[in-house]
Amino acid sequence: MKSFFILSIIALVGTCASPKYTAKIQNLKDSIKIADSSNIMTYANTITARELSILLFQFASKEFEGRKAGEAGEKKAAQFIKAYYQKEGIPSPFGTSNYSQQVPAEFLSKNYSTSENLLAFIEGSTNPEEIVIISAHMDHLGISNNGAIYYGADDDGSGTVALMEMAQAFNQAKKDGHGPKRSIVFLHFTAEEIGKRGSEYYASHPVFPLKNTLVDLNIDMIGRVDNLHKNNDNYIYLIGSDKLSKELHFISEKINNSFFKIDLDYRYNTEQEKNRYYTRSDHYNFASKDIPVIFYFNGEHEDYHQPTDTPDKINYNLLEKRTKLIFATAWQIANQEHRLEIDKKNDILN
Ligand SMILES: [Zn+2]
Numbered sequence: 001m002k003s004f005f006i007l008s009i010i011a012l013v014g015t016c017a018s019p020k021y022t023a024k025i026q027n028l029k030d031s032i033k034i035a036d037s038s039n040i041m042t043y044a045n046t047i048t049a050r051e052l053s054i055l056l057f058q059f060a061s062k063e064f065e066g067r068k069a070g071e072a073g074e075k076k077a078a079q080f081i082k083a084y085y086q087k088e089g090i091p092s093p094f095g096t097s098n099y100s101q102q103v104p105a106e107f108l109s110k111n112y113s114t115s116e117n118l119l120a121f122i123e124g125s126t127n128p129e130e131i132v133i134i135s136a137h138m139d140h141l142g143i144s145n146n147g148a149i150y151y152g153a154d155d156d157g158s159g160t161v162a163l164m165e166m167a168q169a170f171n172q173a174k175k176d177g178h179g180p181k182r183s184i185v186f187l188h189f190t191a192e193e194i195g196k197r198g199s200e201y202y203a204s205h206p207v208f209p210l211k212n213t214l215v216d217l218n219i220d221m222i223g224r225v226d227n228l229h230k231n232n233d234n235y236i237y238l239i240g241s242d243k244l245s246k247e248l249h250f251i252s253e254k255i256n257n258s259f260f261k262i263d264l265d266y267r268y269n270t271e272q273e274k275n276r277y278y279t280r281s282d283h284y285n286f287a288s289k290d291i292p293v294i295f296y297f298n299g300e301h302e303d304y305h306q307p308t309d310t311p312d313k314i315n316y317n318l319l320e321k322r323t324k325l326i327f328a329t330a331w332q333i334a335n336q337e338h339r340l341e342i343d344k345k346n347d348i349l350n
Contacts, residue, residue, distance in 0.1 A: 028348045029250045034258060035335035036178070041259060043173045043331070044324040047165045049316035052323065055084075055161040056223070060153035060311045067152060068142025069191040069198070070105070070113035077138055078118050081188055084164055085120045090171050093121035093185060093207055103201045109194050115139070117198050118188040119207060122170045122180060124334065130182040131208045132334045133216045134326065135199070135282055136160050137192030141305065148307035153314055155304065158223030159296075160188060162323040169327055180334035182214070189282050192220070199282035203289055210286075214340045215248060215333055216293045218283035222322045223314035226299030233315065235263040236322050237297045239277050242269070245292035245342045246349070248333075252294060255328045262325055268297070292342060296326060 034040065059080065065073025082099045085092070092099040100116035108115065118138065124130065136159025140152030151157070163186045170184055185208065189198035206213070225233040242249035256262055268277045278284065283293035303309040333340050343349050 024349050025246065028247055028346070029254075031348060032247070032250055032254050033336070034254065035332055035337070037258075039173065039178045040328050040331050043169045043178070044259070044327050046169045046172055047320055047323050047327060049320040052161050052165055052319050053311070053314070053316045055164055056153060056157050056311045056314060059160055060151040060157040060309075062149060066142040066150040067138060067140045069108060069139040069194055070115040071142060073142070074115065074139050074190065078116060078188070081118055081138065081160070081164065085167065088168055088171060090120045090122065090167050090186075093119050101202065101205070101207060103190055103198055107201050108191055108197050112191070112194065115190040115198070117190055117202055120167050120186040122167065122174060122184045124181050124183040125179050126181045127339070128183050129212050130339060131185055131213045132180075132182055132330055133185045133187050133213060133286070134163055134166060134219070134330055135187040135189060135216055136163050136219045137189040137198065137282055139190050139193055139198070141193055144307065150305070150307050151310045153311040154221045154224045154298070154301075154309050156192070156220050157311065158221060158314060158319055159219030162219055162222060162319065162326065163188065165323055166327045166330065170331075180331065182334040183208075184330060184334055192282055196282050196285055199285040203285040210289055210291060213286070213291050215245075216283050216286040216291055217296070217326055217330055218281060218286075218293060219296045219326065220281040221298050221304075222296055223316070223319040224298050224301050224303075225315060225318070226301050228299065229265075232263065233318055234261075234321075235265050236325070237265045237268050237277075237299055239266075239269045239295040239297060240283060240287060240292075241294045243278070243292070244287065244290060245340060245346070247340060247343075247346060248292045248294065251332050251336075251340070252329050255332055256325055259328055260321060260325045262321065290342060292340065294329070296322065298322075
């Protein structure tokens with residue numbers, strides 16, 4: 001975290017060479033006031049390792065056959081998610097019992113069947129037209145040629161159940177009279193594994209206008225620890241947070257410093273990075289349309305894209321803590337006084 005911060009100051013001074021600009025950045029940081037701080041942790045604390053684990057052992061089970069896009073297993077997994085939202089009383093954005101956006105077969109790769117993105121919705125109380133998206137992909141790799149199931153517990157069962165728990169937390173807040181000011185969409189994408197097709201379809205056929213879509217907080221693998229962090233698992237990689245909206249970056253940092261103190265690792269957040277993670281998961285289909293994103297990611301591990309990515313290997317306490325961080329970041333964006341702005345439109349910076 002620190003090394004990135006120093007680098008970014010050098011970069012800012014280097015490119016702008018203006019003390020005025022540094023002052024503007026300070027003003028931007030100072031402008032961030034935590035919204036409704038007495039409630040933020042009350043509802044974050046409804047997200048528990050136990051509930052995440054109950055959901056994930058079901059979602060990454062044999063029954064869903066590796067959730068290959070458009071196949072029966074993925075449809076059963078989508079049904080499982082939908083049944084959860086219905087049981088919790090969390091509505092669809094369509095106001096009906098349909099939670100799906102169909103993604104036609106022609107839009108997917110050759111030999112794939114029509115699939116669907118799944119959406120749940122918590123309507124904002126005062127600025128319902130402004131949308132905060134929290135996303136994760138529900139599809140995975142299916143079954144191998146020799147019959148092994150790709151369970152995808154981390155990829156991206158961890159993100160999927162994180163969304164379900166966050167939706168429950170926001171819904172509880174709403175029931176108690178503390179619902180978010182802006183609307184939140186929980187967006188489960190299909191077909192990430194075959195080239196981010198579900199999110200590409202959404203971004204070209206948005207259910208809510210993109211001009212009022214403030215952010216995409218995208219989760220793809222947050223339940224494990226990679227080899228670089230074997231001795232300190234209190235970390236998560238953040239990618240993209242400062243690219244379009246420095247305000248988003250500072251919100252994310254302030255929420256983390258105030259409540260969680262997770263080591264936010266930015267090593268993959270550089271243009272030159274050879275893995276190019278910024279372009280590799282669903283958030284990129286929003287970033288490429290000028291919508292700020294944060295990509296939350298634990299890094300690759302020995303079970304990445306293997307049949308051995310199973311739910312017993314997830315660190316549930318860590319998954320809980322990371323999910324709470326994302327929840328609280330979304331809470332801030334949904335509840336703060338002013339609308340999150342991209343740098344180009346931010347009066348403080350211009
Ligand atoms: Zn993934």
